[in-house]
Amino acid sequence: MSGISFHDSSVDPESSETTFRARLASRQTGDVFTVPSAHSGSGLGTSKSGSAQETDVLLEKNPFKIPSDIDIFLLRDKQREKAKAERERRKTLKVHEKMTCSTLQSAKQSGFKREIQMEEEAEDKELAAEAERLKALRESTSWKIAITKGKRETMHDYINQKRQMFLLQYAVTVKKDEIQKLENLAIEEEAKLEKAEEDLEKDAAMFDEFLKENDRNSAQALKIAEKETKAKLEKIIEIRELTAQMMNIQSEIARFEDTLREYVVFKDFLYQLSPKEWRDDYERRKIKERLVKIIPGVKDSKLLKSKRSQPSSGWHMCEGRLQPSEGRSDRHSELYFTDPHQLLNLFTELEEQNLSLIQNSQETEETLDELRHTLSNTDREIEQLKLLAETLQANIVKEEETAADLELKARVFSFGEYKADVQDKMLVSLHRKVLEVYRRCIGENEANLGTLQMLTVIEHQLDDLLECLERVPPAKIEQAEKAKEKERRMRMREEKIRQQRQLQEERLQRALARAQADVKKKTGRRLIFRSEPPTFKEKEDKDQGIIDKEKEELLYYFT
Template identity: 25%
Template sequence: MSSVNLEVAQAEKSYEEHEGHVKTIFKKKYHPKALIKPKTPIQRVFGNKNIVKDHYFTSGSKIDDVNQRDILSEPSPFVYPKDLETFSYRVMSKAWRDNLRRKEFRLKYNMRNNYQSRQNLDILNRLFVKEPELQSMKTILDIDPNFFTIVEGRPIGEKFNVRDYIRDLRECLRSKIVAGYREDEVILIEENFIEEQRIIDEIKSRYQSYVDTFEEFLSNDHSTSMELLRQAEKEATKAFEKYEVYRELSKDYGALKAQVYNLEEKWRNCKMYQKFLYLVSPLHWRKVHDYYHLKPGSSHQSLIETESSIFEKYRLGAGSEANTLDAMIKMFLEDCATQKEPLLYFKEPYELLKVFRFIELQNLNSLLHSEELAIPLENVREGMLEAQKKFDEQITSVQEIIDSLIGEIVWEEQRARSLEELAMELINGEFRKLISDEEVLSMYVFVEDVYETRIAPNDANLSVGDMMKAIEMNYRHFLIQLDELPQDKVQKAESECYAEEARIMEIAVDAAKKVLQVESLAKTLKRVLEPRFISDKRVFHPRSPLPTKPDKPPTPPRILTKDETDYLSFFTDYCRHTDKVENFEIDEAVNDLVKRFK
């Protein structure tokens, strides 16, 4: 009833605003009484012991005594195992943890559990509480069963109340107004539904056209893909046939290559044997029948090099190029084209034995001769070693002298560099500060100005000390004269000096202000007389309103220097509690003037 009253009140207010009847009626707001009292904070926390609960937390979750989880019967995870069971407990806990991790890894990343969700997986099974059975309550009826049959059909007499009648009539009218507003809203919702349905039908028609176009595209793409697949199968068949031909040719090529390698090995052995027989043959026969002696312009040294190269040429595995098939065929063709039919000097094997015996005798003679030369060679070798040792000692001594000289040169260079840095530091540091510092120069200027104004012109270019001594003597003379004068005249002269200094300071401040004004006026005139800058760039207009720029924070007040503070304190009416520094126009020009007349 309270919600109906609120809706009726809202409907009346909106109706009056809609009709234009704005009334300023101050009525007391109607606050309906709550039928159910809200719970107190203590009841929210501890519950109400006097109210019987209708159902538990786990009721209606399809959990019973069969699928519930009894935690008290399970081993506690907080109990530390015994000493003999520690290893087995760690192994089993690791296996349980790996099994749980594998189960979670099978799930998607958004379906996996974290630490909190893993604790709430079986919370209903762990917190299951069996609902108690409701027993039927026995009641006693004290009403006569024939009472309702006696009073049936009789009107219940009620006292007519005008206030209740007016209230019911008002509530009826309010309900009708609310119903009218509800009907208007229903009609508006139906119109919106019809418009939305029309938009949905249009979207469906467009979607159907898109689907038809996409299916047509898929059919064309499928036909093109099938044609490409058929062409690919044809090309694969051709490639397989070519591969079979290639395999047959590779087999024939391998057989021919093996035959060529066998022939090349036999040819190489025969050529080496032939060369050996040529080398042990007499020289007069070789000059007639040997190919290498028949070449024009061949000397003895070239013959020796040619013979060694021939053996290297026909030696097995002499180089990577000689092992290739093309290189072997090329070498065979060159030998066949350049060399003639071979002839042998030896006819019988015993002739070779004679040659070998002769070579053996020559080798023995060579060994005897080399043994005779062993002692002189050993003496020469020892002399060479001694000379090399002395040469190394001299080289070592010379190197030590050079290293010591290099160290001394480096030390002298470092010392010269450090002395130069120290001299530059003294010149640019303390020496410059004592001679050309701003304070020193200012003091010299002030002392010279005082000396020239009070004593005499500095035509003799006196030093600062001499001028200060002269000023000191003159100052003592003035003090002695002041001591002789009356006190009132001294005070009057002092006040006149201070007044003159203040007047000069005011003139200087006024002049500085005028200079600043003239400079600002010159800058303004220069900016006005300059031609206007016209940009040729296109101006970009924002499509949306620009965000308002935040206001800049106020700048903190500038910290005054000591000179500015003294100037404001002694020469102006400045009060640091009530006045602002900006009103007195303190700037750098005034600071310069203050420093000048200080």
């Protein structure tokens, strides 16, 4: 928003007129204009032409030029410091004094509106003061004379001045309306802000009450938690004590149960050591007692007679029915042994019997071992004899085949188809090769085996190796095969290179021999191939082709 600032109000009418014109020009352009003071060199005796020139210079001055006394970077630094101080101030505010983004923006807007309103009021005051001063100047005769003594204004100038005055008055009216609207809006915003402040104060009070209530509840909860924790610790200590007592009781019960099991085992052992007659008599008495408990009122004599009259199968059936119902505590409540010496005597007798039985068992085991050893030796000899018989049978068959083969060879040799020295050389070379293979696979031929025998041994060795190969993992076999294949390829490559080198050497030798040989001149006619006889092309029968085409069409369309 544009405005006018005055440095000095004590000027003459001519300077006032010049100032008024400059103000009008600045109002029309919308720029801030500063009227020079009286101390700047323009006095009361300045002429009308000098004032007009000064006005033209002021109007022609660039309004967008930055003043030399203003540092933009210093203003930026000041704004940054101001924003930083504002942030630090907001950090120290209380909860109810802090504002949200919307309230902050509304506060900024209201602040801007207040500043704009204050500027407008100051400007209106300045304009009113200037208007009063101009009115006073117009009423003065000296000003009227200074104004009217110049050249007379035309109707066009008068209309322009009226138009400018109307525009200025219209602008002032519009600004006043806008100011009134802004004032109303500011009043509404202030009312809203006051209401928001009241709501915020209420919320802050409610929040403080909530915090106090929360503190009270927290303190009460802490007291209850401490009390419950103390009670829980007491219960835990009591539970631990009871658990320790239970563990002690359980350990004692387990110890007593172990002792009871040992005693029961001892009791069963003593019962088993008792004589059989005493045990039978004891079982009868126990059954009799159980029957008396089951059937009270039955006399012992009748029960005994009925028991005697019943067959043995019925006795065992009754015994089987009553046996499961008895408890472990009722078993063997009475013992045969009443004195420890009885046990000692019985143990002595049992030890003697055990010693004799052990001796008899050892003798029996030794005899059994001897028989087993003899049986194993006999089986081994039988197997060896069987293998020997099979080997002899196989050798007999092989010898018969060899004899038949030799007989055939003798017949062939007798006919004169083969030469004996050639066959002997071949046999010697085959024997040498077989012997070399035997040495590499088996070892030295210390037994002076024949060719066929060495081949047999090599075949057995090959069978054993094949059996071992079946037991080897496939991955290891595949790895070994790859290694052997790689070695074979390298050997073949080396062999191929050696052959190529040998062929190259032979080729070089032949070329060298051809180069060193004498040149032979060919005489006579050059030999050429016989020319081929001319070929005759067979003529195609066009009529036959037409007939074949007609047949195809008939077959296609009428079948």
